[in-house]
Amino acid sequence: MLTHADERQHREDDLMDDQQLNRELNDIAECYVKLVLAIGLHDPFYVDAFYGPEIWRLECKELTLTELQQMAKAKLSCLNSLNLSCIDAKLISRHSFLHKQVSSVDYYLSHLQGDKGSFDVESEGLYDTKSKKFGLCSFESIQDEIDKLLPGEGELAERFEQFRAEFIVPQNKIPVVFEASVDKARALTGVHIELPHDENFSIEFVTDKIWTAYNWYQGNYKSLIQLNQDQPLYIERCMELASHEGYPGHHVFNLLQERELVRSEQWIEYAVYPLYSPISFLSEGSANYGLSLIMSQQEVIDFERDILMPLAGIEGDIEKYHKVLACYKKLAYLDNLVCEQLTDGHILEEDAQNLLIKYGLYTRSSAKQRVKFYLSNRAYVINYNHGEESVARWIEKDGETRKLEHWKRFEALLMRPLTASQFKV
Secondary structure, three states, rough: OOOOOHHHHHHHHHHHHHHHHHHHHHHHHHHHHHHHHHOOOOOOEEEEEEEEHHHHHHHOOOOOHHHHHHHHHHHHHHHHHOOOOOOOOHHHHHHHHHHHHHHHHHHHHHHOOOOOOOOHHHHHHOOOOOOOOOOOHHHHHHHHHHHHOOOOOHHHHHHHHHHHHEEEHHHHHHHHHHHHHHHHHHHHOOOOOOOOOEEEEEEEEEEOOOOOOOEEEOOOOEEEEEEOOOOOOEEHHHHHHHHHHHOOOOOHHHHHHHHHHHHHHOHHHEEEEEEEOHHHHHHHHHHHHHHHHHHOOHHHHHHHHHHHHHHHHHOOHHHHHHHHHHHHHOOOHHHHHHHHHHOOOOHHHHHHHHHHHHHHHHHHHHHHHHHHHHHHHHHHHHHHHHHHHHHHHHHHHHHHOHHHHHHHHHHHHHHHOOOOOHHOO
């Protein structure tokens, strides 16, 4: 039978074990951050964000990919050798995150050295998951639904684009319309998530990019959001982008980690963001899910009709437009199918463009831009649709319908990120 003194000694021993493990994880985390920065010297797109000690970036040496991979494998060995018995659950979670991230670093280093896996192998190696599969016939039935909503002569893609053109935000109106969208998203998010008083982001308009918008998190609760002007901006994209890039999307995702993990816990591994890694699955999935969390579909329609459309000088049947969009968004997984076929060498670039035009109702210009994204980012596309669906299942599990509970789960997921295999429902 244990005495009170025995129990106290056990607690003290457990605390010492936790402290020792945390120190060991701190050492591994520092090496991981420096490793990611070093890979960034080989691939300028790899480091999406870094707000750790600037001296680490300045002192970063250009090592060979072979040397970097040896370092990654050494860190994996260290992580595998740690004793996790009787350890605090928080530290086990930290260990698991580091292990998944370092494993993806190891995979990406093989990729950079020419060992490029298939679409599915890459999905698992970098993002800890694989997307479900759809055949082209799945998208034909969705096109039939859109065809019934937009009857008329000519190809469906032409009718769709002609109808959608009524809802393009004029170039000179984009700043004021997007700012109104950001203000709305920030206000709704702030009701449920306590945001730092000094958080903010600036907006920059750019061209000649393969993406529509991008959030560059800069630390100290600040972001730079770039909006690409190469393609038309449709009215529904304003709230989608404001919530995805800003509130409660990427900007909030990053600032919560900075506040809760980097500053509060001193977990430096979260101060660097390698783009092609498991954390992107949650980052993109939660950002895509964000709009449905802050507004119902009818609330989005009302806000666009009453606020955004007058600001943009647009008139049109917004109710019908969203009925069409609801069908159109069912085509999301076409992204994965076309990208997989292109990545695995089954089709050429022009074939990919034609599939997007025929089945995804893309314009030729937007199809070309999307194929450029596929070629650059490959399996990354699964993080949007598969990521959103996975986050939605996690947030709305157990049939829970109370919005307050959804917000609690969402914030908890952002403050203590899980990788794809950790939050399967």
